[in-house]
Amino acid sequence: MELGSVVDIRQRPRHVSTRDSANLDLFVATGHTPTQFFDGTFGNNSWDSNLDISREFAVGLASPLNVAFGGEARRDKFSIGKGDAASSFGAGAQSYPGFQATDQGSHSRTNYAAYVDFAVDPVTGLHVDVAGRYEDYSDFGSTEVGKLTARYDFDPMFAIRGTISTGFRAPTLAEEFYSATNVSPNFASVQLPANSPAALLAGFQPLKPEKSTNYSVGFVSHPMDRLSLTADFYEIDIRDRITNSGFLLGSTCSAPTNGPCPAADLTIVSQGVLNAIAAHGNVLDTGISYAGITVFNNAANTRTQGVELTANYATDFGDYGHIDWSVGFNYNHTKITKQLPLPAPVTNVATGQTTILNPFALTGLTKATPEEKAVIGIYYSKDRWTVNLRDTVYGSSSEIVSPDQTGNAIPGPATLLRIPVSSITDLNISYRITSALRIDVGANNLFDHRPPTVPLLANGKPADGNNTNGEPYQFSPFGINGGYYYGKITLDF
Numbered sequence: 001m002e003l004g005s006v007v008d009i010r011q012r013p014r015h016v017s018t019r020d021s022a023n024l025d026l027f028v029a030t031g032h033t034p035t036q037f038f039d040g041t042f043g044n045n046s047w048d049s050n051l052d053i054s055r056e057f058a059v060g061l062a063s064p065l066n067v068a069f070g071g072e073a074r075r076d077k078f079s080i081g082k083g084d085a086a087s088s089f090g091a092g093a094q095s096y097p098g099f100q101a102t103d104q105g106s107h108s109r110t111n112y113a114a115y116v117d118f119a120v121d122p123v124t125g126l127h128v129d130v131a132g133r134y135e136d137y138s139d140f141g142s143t144e145v146g147k148l149t150a151r152y153d154f155d156p157m158f159a160i161r162g163t164i165s166t167g168f169r170a171p172t173l174a175e176e177f178y179s180a181t182n183v184s185p186n187f188a189s190v191q192l193p194a195n196s197p198a199a200l201l202a203g204f205q206p207l208k209p210e211k212s213t214n215y216s217v218g219f220v221s222h223p224m225d226r227l228s229l230t231a232d233f234y235e236i237d238i239r240d241r242i243t244n245s246g247f248l249l250g251s252t253c254s255a256p257t258n259g260p261c262p263a264a265d266l267t268i269v270s271q272g273v274l275n276a277i278a279a280h281g282n283v284l285d286t287g288i289s290y291a292g293i294t295v296f297n298n299a300a301n302t303r304t305q306g307v308e309l310t311a312n313y314a315t316d317f318g319d320y321g322h323i324d325w326s327v328g329f330n331y332n333h334t335k336i337t338k339q340l341p342l343p344a345p346v347t348n349v350a351t352g353q354t355t356i357l358n359p360f361a362l363t364g365l366t367k368a369t370p371e372e373k374a375v376i377g378i379y380y381s382k383d384r385w386t387v388n389l390r391d392t393v394y395g396s397s398s399e400i401v402s403p404d405q406t407g408n409a410i411p412g413p414a415t416l417l418r419i420p421v422s423s424i425t426d427l428n429i430s431y432r433i434t435s436a437l438r439i440d441v442g443a444n445n446l447f448d449h450r451p452p453t454v455p456l457l458a459n460g461k462p463a464d465g466n467n468t469n470g471e472p473y474q475f476s477p478f479g480i481n482g483g484y485y486y487g488k489i490t491l492d493f
Helices: 024-030 173-177 197-201 271-279 359-366
Strands: 002-019 036-057 065-081 105-120 126-137 141-155 158-169 180-184 187-192 210-224 227-244 248-253 266-268 290-316 322-339 372-382 385-394 397-401 415-419 422-432 437-444 484-491
Touching (some): 065 173, 197 271
Parallel strands (some): 187 290
Antiparallel strands (some): 002 036, 065 105, 105 126, 210 227, 248 266, 322 372, 385 422
C-alpha cells in the first residue's frame, strides 16, 4: 500500500532577454534605444497528490485477484510576465519583441481523478487486467478511460499478448495560453494564444482535449536457451489532435528585398490574420515581406500504425568474458485521417491558403520523424571491465519548406529538405577500480554526425525563409550539436 504520495514541481520564473539589438521605433521617437532588453518571464508550477492502495483476494481461480484503486489531485499554473517598456514599444526590439500586456497573465486549473484495477489469472497461463479511470477538470469537465489487457502463455517458450485501451489528454496550459512574437529583417510571426479573443477573431475555437483509441497485439518467445524474441503490432487513433497550425499569412511582398517592402508590392493575403494580430495588440514593422500567425488548435485526426521487434541473446566466452547482444526495430507510419477546415476569416483560395496544416506543418507531423529506427547493442563484461556499444540507425526523414515558411509552391519556391538514413554510435567503457570506485569514458554520437545545412536559393537566401546561413535542419532525429564526449568518476558510499 502506498499512501499520500505527493509531487511538487516548481520552477522559478524563467527570464527572457535580448542582447545586442535595438528598438527602431523607440529610436525614431526619442533618439535613443537600449541595446539590451528584458523581454519578460515564464512560470510553471504543479502540485500532484496521489493515494494508491492494492490488495490480493483469494477467489478460487488460478491466482489471487489483485485489486488496486486510488485517487489523484493535481493543480497546475502557467504564467507569462510582461517585459520592460522599451522591449515592446512600437514594433518592439528587433529579433524578439518583449511580452506585452496582451501576452501576460496567470492561468491555473485543478483536476481530480480516481481509478480501479483488477488483475487475475482465471486459468493457468492466462493473465487478464482490466482498469478504468475517471477524471474531472475544472476547465474541461469529466471523462472516463479504460484498458483491457491479456496475456496467455502456452508454455515457457511462447506467449501471446494484446491490449485495447482508450486515452484522454487535456491541452497543457502553455498550449492554451502561450503567446510570443518572432521577427527578422523581413519576417514576423505572432503566436496567438489558443484561448484568446484574437484567436477567436481569426475563427479558431478554444482547445478541446485529445481522445484516442489504442490497439496492440504481439507475442513473446524463448525458442532456445539465452534467446528471447518479442513482436508487437499496434494502432493509435487520435481524435482532435492538438498541433500548431501552419504559418497563416496576413500579408506578403511580391518582390521581397533586403530592405522594406515597397507599398506597391505589398499583397494582403488575409485581412482576418492582420485583424487578429492587431486585436492581440501587436504593432509590426512596416514593409516586412511576410507577416502572419500560428495558433495551437485541434487540427486533425491521425492514425499511427506500427510494429516493434526485439531480439536478445547472451553469449558466455568463459575466461574471455560475456556478451549480451540486442537488436531492436521499430516501424511506424502516421497519416492524417481527417483535417478540420481552415476558418473562413483567414482563408484565401487564390493564394492557396486553404488548410490549417500547410505542407510545412503536414510534413512536420507525418514525415519529420523517421518511420524506421533500428538499435543494435553489444554489452561486453569481464572482471572489472564493461564496454557498452550501441548503434542507432534512423530511417530517412523530411520536411517541405519555403521562404514564406508555409511550404507552398506558390509563391514558393518549395524545397524538400531530406535527411538520409543515418547511423549514430554511442560508446561507454567502464573500469571498476574498487567495489566503490568506478571510472567511465565514452561518447554520444561518437563520430560527430550532424544533419545537413539548409540550402540557399538562387537569390542567395536560405530556402526555409530564416536569415541564418549554414543553419542545420531543425528536425534532425539525432539533434544538431554533434558528438558529446565525457569522462566521469563514480564513488559509491
